[in-house]
Amino acid sequence: MNHTAPREESVSPKITATARAERASKIYRSGEAAVKALDDVTIDIPAGRLTAIMGPSGAGKSTLMHCLAGLDTLTSGKVFIGDVELGSLSDSQLTLLRRERIGFIFQAFNLLPTLSALENIVLPAALSGRKPDQGWLDTVVETVRLGDRLSHRPSELSGGQQQRVAVARALASKPQIIFADEPTGNLDSRSSGEVLGFLRRAVTELEQTIVMVTHDPVAAGHADTIVFLADGRIVDTMDDPTAQKVLDRLKAFGE
């Protein structure tokens, strides 16, 4: 007899996407006109990686990010954070999920001017009534090298330092995923390089997951993967990019 025992199912966990869009479409209507900002996009954002989203102006980058982050809703299709489908949540559940599981970094820093750097960093945790994990907070502050600036108000900090506060704020609650919308758009190249270095460390050393919309090939060169959008569709991806590879690809697109 040559019975082969059925193999046991692999017990290793499946690599699950941290965020996911499934056949996502978004149509903006104004009067008679309709703009298809997202056209049937399916994408997995892998955990523990820095993913950049690139593409020409109007390609749908912000729309995709806002829909993935639950800041905007789809016309059709689904988005998930972990295994939670955002369309199944009430407004208050969605607000809670955003507060507890998602970090945001915006081009304009969005810090509160009357609060110190440290107060800004712990604000999201304070709003949800949680005490931040002090060990993690120390690691985050150390990662963005803000130790000697924590009592300063935003107006007393340079643009680069303000964005480092915003990076620390996004990391402080150890979110499942961080969305960064042109995080270096307002920075000179030196500060931009520093902020990108911190985002990279957050992924490589602190095992965070970051999605970043950017126009800048240098910024995108720090990513693990780039997703290229055009006319609301994914038209290409690139793993292990460098700024030069990105420039070459953009030239090939005729940008």
Ligand SMILES: Nc1ncnc2c1ncn2[C@@H]1O[C@H](COP(=O)(O)OP(=O)(O)OP(=O)(O)O)[C@@H](O)[C@H]1O
């Ligand atoms: N609130 C809105 N109402 C109507 N149309 C919109 C709205 N938001 C975006 N759009 C349109 O949807 C399309 C995609 O916009 P989106 O902002 O996602 O592009 P983008 O790739 O982020 O562009 P950019 O690089 O210029 O920021 C564009 O044609 C835009 O004009």
